[in-house]
Amino acid sequence: MSRWEPNARGRLEQAALELYLEQGFDRTTVVEIAARAGLTERTFFRHFADKREVLFAGAGELRERLVGGVIDAPPSVPPMEAVAGALESLAQMFHARRDLVLPRHRVISANPELQERELIKMAGLAQALTDARRRRGVADPAARLSAEAAIAVFRVAFERWVSGPERADLASLVRSSLEELRGAVAAD
Template identity: 55%
Template sequence: MVRWEPGAGGRLREAAMELYVERGFEQTTVAEIAQRAGVTARTFFRHFADKREVLFAGSEELSKGLVQAIAEVPAGAGAMAAIAVALDAGADFLGLDHTRSRQRQSIIEANPELLERELIKMARLGRALADGLRARGVGDPEAALAAETGIVVVRVAFGRWVSETDPGDLKAVMRDTLAALRTVTKA
């Protein structure tokens, strides 16, 4: 076995997903993931802190992308306009592989520990969005309210997107969900 094989991280992600689908998350070990990927367990831990992290890797990159998108919105745009731009950026990141996203979501929903971690991740994204809005001069409670609204849109849109067999573009689903939210909030 070659020591720093190229593509080990990708192979580990694929092997983990396959095993989680076949056996379930709880029944899969790091050693089994590494073996299927053709690497050692030590190599696994160079790429991921634990077997849960395979499902949540990329969260920091997503968060940074959302905050950067908010920062690039022209001055004078409102908080929800900035959130809409961030949602588009998030859709570009999250909507890359529908099949993988569907598998990932089914694994998370089948395991309470993973579901809890997903909710924590969403809360962190909400705080990052709010911080991005505050950096633009949006005060509280508006920054927190707009950010949490954005997270609700992400959760609902992503849930719709992964539940359909031929959903189309996640960005379009996000925009439709945001439009639906605007409709239901009219007094």
């Protein structure tokens, strides 16, 4: 008997982010999120397991995009370039969803528990990327190290992006952060 609810998921996401920013994540209830979105609590739970999942439901897509970018690169592309390409593809996705990504970042920055969850998500991404690099034939310590380094590059670029001027390009920041890393770890 459910009504057709156009873009219920997006409306719930939008409503949740607004409320988390207005009154804090901890003090926001699912009832309030559903009400703000003009939907029922039941509809909320059709889309998300709980109010935290609104912030982390995108992790799977992020991982697929990152791993897909590495796996799908033509064999002629050198391994680190395949990773850089995958990171730039993530950057484009983030840029396109700027209106959700930036408030989400503000919500997470304001809450230590969410920051821990974000950290765990990033470790999961590094692990997925390590596995992808192994499948591309990169040997083991190198696969893990370059995956961890790639995630660090992306995080640093992301932080520069959120704290920098409005029109900065995340993909360029990823590229320049990778160059910075190369310089920083070079044998001086």
